[in-house]
Amino acid sequence: MRAVEAAFAGELARVQPGLSGRYAAELPGARAAVMGRLWRGLLYEPLPGLRAAGPGCVVLADGRRLIGPERRPYDVRDEPELLLDGRPRTHPAALLEALALPGTAALVEDLDNSVASLALSRAGASKEAPKTAEEHEQSVIDGHPYHPGCRNRPGGVGGRAAGVHAGAPPHRPPRPAGPARPLLPRHRAMALRGRRPAAAARASVAEPPCPRRAGVPSPGDGSAARAASHVRKDAGPARRRPPISRRPSPPA
Template identity: 50%
Template sequence: MSAYLAALSGARATVLARLWRGLVHEPLPWIAARARGRDGIALRLVDGRRLHGPPSDPWATGTAVAAVELDGVAYDHPALLMAALRVPGGAAFSAELDHDVASLALSRTAPPPAGPPVEPWEWEQQSPDGHPYHPTCRSRPGFSAAEQLAYAPEHRPVVALQLVPVTGATVYGPWPAHWRDGNAVLLPVHPWQAEHVLGSRRVLPGPPAHPLLSLRTLAFDNQVHVKTALSTRLTSQVRDISAYSVDHALATSELTERVADRLGGRLHIARTLTAAGAGTPDLAAVLRESPYVHAGTAEQVVPVAELPRHFATHSRHERLARITEFARLAFGVCLDLLDLGVALEAHGQNLLAVVDKEGWPRRLVYRDLADIRVSPARLVRHGFPAPPLTGRLLNDDPAVLRRKVLGCLITGALGPLAGSTTTLGTLLDAATRDLPPTPDMRALRTQDLPVRALTLMRLSSDGEQWALLPNPLASSPL
């Protein structure tokens, strides 16, 4: 308890910094004007009230904000500030922020690793702080403190999955024989889901597994990972598995692999092996290849979210050189794949880097294809057949495709590695100046950068929302 209480003030300042970033940089309808002064940034609300806080670099990481003033009253707790703003959606968001502070403080009580990872999946259990820019970076509503200790990756537990017999399940691919019982398919289920969502359904003991960065995805070993349904909101989204995702899982994987083959070995796809569901989003599972099978001799596969920690042992010059090499590799791969017709959601969880023994990124691995976008027109233009897919995965709009790729890659991968607007601008220039001048690359170098409006999304029921930030190749932060 003493460690938790000691972590609370730092957790408040961390979440307040992320909230302040959203207030300063996102298109919130109740903010009428923003102005930078020598003593910080002032925001004028449409009702005439005034917010004042410190300067905000939208790409800074590891920041903390001690307090933000609303009409001269200082607030050091993000939940109290949001409640005082009295804006649409603010009451529910205030409760989330309160939970998030408590959850982050609890995460920070996890003892640091004793040494470098021994098992590959231990890379995914290093960091307690979650998404580097999200105001609800550690929000796990519905999870008690005991459940977070039992299931969250930063606490490094072993989770006992459960198996639910489902007769008449939809199955794609070779479902494991040991997970069948006569006509019934045994679906692996997260124990939180079994207790809180599935009610009176019969459950059987399942295999032990290690939680990964996304919490609902777990490693059985270094060969196979399982993505479970988890019907609670983690950061921005409820993490269940839709029937649509089950139906398209294998076809999406096979298509992406074929397209990635054009990249000459620079990108591996962690293949979807099999998927099954009961026709509802709260009871389904996807088995996929572990990304760690793609490590060669003396290589490691590291989630991009953990690259800052991986590079930390190098000098500042060596670290920047390795980050620059990663940026060249990541933009080259993602823009080439986008030109071919596949837009990856390449953030710090989904994208992994294969690094050699000197820490140099050599190749990339991508996992979890549920939210990519596919352009039939681009595929056909490059000689691929029309994709065997329907529905939300398909989109030919260049703005939507670029937003998917650039918004995730910059916000979720390169921005946290850069840690500031100045460094991000340097990395963007070094990573893209020699790339082919496709329309997508020109947009990256000349247009404002799309980012998910994370605060606006928590205040709105309209789903995915976007903001545009000044391109650091040509601008400096507010």
Template identity: 50%
Template sequence: MHRPPTAEAELAAELATVRPALGPRFAAELPGARAAVLTRLWRALAHEPLPWIERREPGREGLALRLTDGRRLHGPLADPYATAAYVTAVRLDGAAGGGVVYDDPARLMTDLAVPHGGGLAAELAHSVASLALSRAGQGPHSKEWPAHDWEWEQRVVDGHPYHPNCRSRPGFSVAEQLAYGPEHRPPSVRLGLLPVPREECLVAGEWPGELRDGERLLIPVHPWQAAHVLKRTCEEGLAAHPLMSLRTLAVPDGPQVKTALSARLTSSVRDISVGSVVSSAALSAFAETLAARTDGLLHMTRTWGAATADSPDLAAVLRESPAVYAGPGEHVVPVAALATTELPASPAWLAEFARLALSVGLRLLELGVALEAHGQNLLVVLSASGAPLRLVYRDLADIRVSPARLAHHGLPLRTLPELPERILTDDVSALRRKLFGSLVAGALASTAGSGEALGAALEAAVREVPRTADLTALCEEPLPVKALTLMRLSPGVAGDQWAELPGPLRAP
């Protein structure tokens, strides 16, 4: 039977034309990329509330998953906080016996034949192929720390530490991945500038004079967006360096520019909603109020201006660089990039970092603000010797704010800039999910790299963190985390869905 070419074969064929010298290295990286994606998928199968898994049976030989149709899936015991690729194969047994071993996550998802599994299988195939490509061009990191903030961002090669779609980039050719992907370290990406009459634009904050042409605004456009979505030719404008989010780029000695990029990367389509442009100035002002309540332990990057031509496909946000919060000899490092250093190998350092992150996160939660503090949004200011000093947070679009808690602490909403309705909630579970799922199960867990290391760091840290009801919940209850795979298998369900992971510690 004729089978269509796989994502791996298609990428290899493109690579042979675009950059043939990378071909052998790409092929060599494929087994490791399959294991990395399979490990992330196995974490989801072991812990997310997937409706076609009837029960989970841990044993001395590993973990068995009994499916509702009678089949059984066997693999190793799953550490939900591990970042190493430790799952190289799983075995699927039929209801009547006999089994098949899978080392390819896309083939496994195809043969599971669950609702909407075919679409996820295609995304997993893209993720494997793109991850192998991302790894293919990598050399060893220099022992010298980067001199520029964007160089830290480009050290993160594998993408999301727990999402099976960690490197899924459907719609991007090999040439486009090499040209725009931060992990490929392109010399720069040239953002287009699309002139739009001022009266056709919605603007928040201050739009700079250098991005104006008389009565027209010059809106920065990602070249992929210009070619594939807008289908427009833009004047070449800003030379910038791509950051971890791909759509956000750093202009040397200037702002970080968040562009619309209407492509699905991991879970979301990366455009910029009109609502987020409208609320950007209010959120930026609110952030300054928050930062003032943290005794200098947290900085919030300010939004200078945002503009949209009344479309999520044509918009941009100008944000100050986190690097402005570094003092002499200090470094501002995205938490996701900490794993590229030797710092997390020290239990004492990891505990001190966890203490800082929990102190700030729980202080804001007590005030009424839950940050989406994952490894991309959260940065740490390190001393010249590597000690964690302060935190920097960027991108307020997905925080949650409790009006009741704010008022209790003397910050009623009537005294604050107008905040968007969608981020307001007094639901304690929603607030804790937002912070704990991103900060503890995301930023801290991926930095620690395992449940054992995370638990030890948290156990040391919580002794020095002020006691609150939120801290007790963190210590005593299961840890909430977004059910990333369930969400990809539930196209008709709006909003986030959640799983509960075994708590990495208990209250002392």
């Protein structure tokens, strides 16, 4: 267990001990999910420090080889293990550390956070089949299917695990909403940084299907009070990303 995973586990033991077992059980799957996204990126994105990439092989600038299953550009699949010069690697952040590609120090931290946060989201997700619109939205817990930082939630107020549990949609936390008009549900971090609450103390309770997108008044009658913010996300820049790959294929 890496340091961030252990930190999450320690915080959970204090604030949500009932999730500790499920969190530990979800860690291998979360690592494989993030590793699959990282493997796709290494194969098809033009990254510095890579000499060549083929269907199931990446050659680093220093001659080392990373071997894994063949992937098409838009495959969505977990990868429990990749081989770096014949040695198995099972954690995406540890693998990226070992690759030592230029400028990836921050990404290593993002992958550590993403694995731990994804495991926690899966552990806290409802096991019941979703019925309402908000339950369907809250059931989408894995994040972007191609982005290695699919569940990166760095920082957090009161500790990373506590912050994720208090604000992430899979955990269905209550949110303040205005009594007269729908307001954008805020992450608790905003309230604890010296800002005035967006709603009065008498505000009703709302549950967020997804962050920054909607509020559903509780207990509710099946209707949803939706409020969207004008936020530019990575979907915009992604439409203008470079071609899938311009690197040559590795020699046989």
